Amino acid sequence: MSTEGTLFEKLWQRHVVAELGDGFALLHVDRHVVPDFNGNAFTHLRRRGLKVRNPELTFASADHSVSTEPQLADPTQQGNPHVAQLRADTREFGVRLFDIGQPGHGIVHVIAPEMGLVLPGLTVAIGDSHTCTHGAMGALAWGVGQGELLHILATQTCMQRKPRTMRVNLQGRLPDHTSAKDLVLHLIGQLGVSAGNGFAVEYAGEAVCALPMEGRFTLCNMSVEWGARYGLVAPDDTTFEWLAGRPYAPSGAAWDAALADWRQLAGDADARFDREVTLDVSRLVPQVTWGNSLDMVLPVDGRIPDPAQEPDPARRASLQASLDYMGLRPGQALQGLPVQRVFIGSCTNSRLEDLRTAAAVVRGRRVAPAVTAWVVPGSENVRRQAEAEGLDRVFTDAGFQWRRPGCSMCLSANGDTIGPGERAVSTANRNFAGRQGPGSRTHLASPALAAASACAGHITHPARLPEVAA
Ligand SMILES: CC(C)[C@H](C(=O)O)[C@@H](O)C(=O)O
Numbered sequence: 001m002s003t004e005g006t007l008f009e010k011l012w013q014r015h016v017v018a019e020l021g022d023g024f025a026l027l028h029v030d031r032h033v034v035p036d037f038n039g040n041a042f043t044h045l046r047r048r049g050l051k052v053r054n055p056e057l058t059f060a061s062a063d064h065s066v067s068t069e070p071q072l073a074d075p076t077q078q079g080n081p082h083v084a085q086l087r088a089d090t091r092e093f094g095v096r097l098f099d100i101g102q103p104g105h106g107i108v109h110v111i112a113p114e115m116g117l118v119l120p121g122l123t124v125a126i127g128d129s130h131t132c133t134h135g136a137m138g139a140l141a142w143g144v145g146q147g148e149l150l151h152i153l154a155t156q157t158c159m160q161r162k163p164r165t166m167r168v169n170l171q172g173r174l175p176d177h178t179s180a181k182d183l184v185l186h187l188i189g190q191l192g193v194s195a196g197n198g199f200a201v202e203y204a205g206e207a208v209c210a211l212p213m214e215g216r217f218t219l220c221n222m223s224v225e226w227g228a229r230y231g232l233v234a235p236d237d238t239t240f241e242w243l244a245g246r247p248y249a250p251s252g253a254a255w256d257a258a259l260a261d262w263r264q265l266a267g268d269a270d271a272r273f274d275r276e277v278t279l280d281v282s283r284l285v286p287q288v289t290w291g292n293s294l295d296m297v298l299p300v301d302g303r304i305p306d307p308a309q310e311p312d313p314a315r316r317a318s319l320q321a322s323l324d325y326m327g328l329r330p331g332q333a334l335q336g337l338p339v340q341r342v343f344i345g346s347c348t349n350s351r352l353e354d355l356r357t358a359a360a361v362v363r364g365r366r367v368a369p370a371v372t373a374w375v376v377p378g379s380e381n382v383r384r385q386a387e388a389e390g391l392d393r394v395f396t397d398a399g400f401q402w403r404r405p406g407c408s409m410c411l412s413a414n415g416d417t418i419g420p421g422e423r424a425v426s427t428a429n430r431n432f433a434g435r436q437g438p439g440s441r442t443h444l445a446s447p448a449l450a451a452a453s454a455c456a457g458h459i460t461h462p463a464r465l466p467e468v469a470a
C-alpha cells in the first residue's frame, strides 16, 4: 500500500487517536454535522445516559425532510416530525442547530463549508453518504452509518479502515459549456461505478486547479457514486480566498497561522499512490445520463446503446432494464428527447456559482410550456445571495419556480416528487429507478444543460438554444 507523502496520508496521520491493528485506526472527528433522517442516534445516546462528547464541534440542519414549497416553507414546518425531533434533540444536547429560515440553514453538505465549519486539514464525519463533498476543502471527510453515529456523538472519534490511494489526473482545460458535473459524469462513464471501492481519491491536474470551489464540491460530492468513500482536492489559493471571512473560519492572527499550516498540506512532489488514472478533458462534451446507473452516461449528442451489442449477459440485462424503465429505444438520440420536469438543486449543484451558470442560460428566455422547472437553492445563504443578485427574478420571469432550501426533488422524501413516467433533467447525483418518485425517469446533467433543456422543452446542448431576441 502506498500513501507516502500524499495529502491523504498527512490528513490521516494528524487524526489517529489509536492504531487498532489490521489496517484499522480510531480517528478524531473535528466536525460532525447532523442532518434530519439520522434515525435515533440521540435517542440511543439518551437511553444509555450519555452526553454529546463535544457539542461545540457538532452542528445540525434539517435538509432531507423539509418542504421547499415557498408558501408552506414557514419556518415552523408544522407537522414535520423530523424537524420537531431535530429541534428537541439539539436543544437537549446543547448542539447548535441552524434552523429553517436562518443563515446557516440548508443541505448539510452546502452549509458546512459555506459557514467555514469545514477547514483544510480537518476531519469531517456525517451520517450521509455524500460527506465526501467536503474533501474539496482539503479535509478528510467520510459518510458514516447509523452505528457509527452514536459512537461519534459519544466519543468524537470514529473507527476507519485505512483505504488505498488513487490520484485522478484531469488534464487540459474544460471547453465552453462544460463544468465539473460533466467532468465527473464522464469520469464515472469511463471508469465504472465501482472503480473507487476501497480508495481515497485525490483529484489533481490542470482542470481541477482551474475549478472554482463550487466545481470542486461537485466533483468530490460524486466520489461515492463510483465507490470512493473519500474524495480530495489539495487546498490552494482558490480554497483560501473562498474561505476567508466565513463565519466560523479563523480570523486575524489565527487566520495567518492557519494559512501557514494549510500550505503544508498539499502532497509532496514525490508522493506515491496505489493507482493513478489520467484523463484528458479538453474535448469534453456536456454529459447526460440515460439509464438507472451512473455509468450509463453519454455526451449530449450521443445515441442510446443497443443491448444486443453487449457481450456480457449481466450487463446486457441491466442495459435492457434501464431502457425499459426509462422508456427509450436503442439508437435514439438524447438531444431532442422531450422532458416534463427540470430540477436545479441538490448538494451536487445548488451553490451560488451553479445558479449563476443556470441563470446565464435562462436570462431572456422562457421555460417551455410543457415543462415544470424548479430551482432549489442549497442553503438559506445561497438563497439570499442569489436574491441580492436578482437571480431569483431571472428564474421566475422565465417561468421557473424559485423554492426554499432543502434536498427537495433529489430524493423525493419530502413531498417534492416527479410523477410516474415523467422525464426529468436533474442536477443531482443519483439516477436510480424511483429516486425522484415511483416511475420517475431521471437524466442527470449540469446546471447549464438542465437550464437549457427547461427552455427548449427537450434535452439539449446549452449551445443549441436559439439566440435570445435583442
Ligand atoms: C438519507 C441519506 C442517508 C442518503 C445518503 O446517505 O446518501 C441521502 O442523502 C441520499 O442522497 O440518498
Ligand code: SF4
Residues within 6 Å of the ligand: 063, 064, 107, 109, 128, 130, 346, 347, 348, 406, 407, 410, 411, 428, 429
Ligand atoms: S441533496 Fe440529495 S444527495 Fe444530497 S444529501 Fe440531500 S438527498 Fe442526499
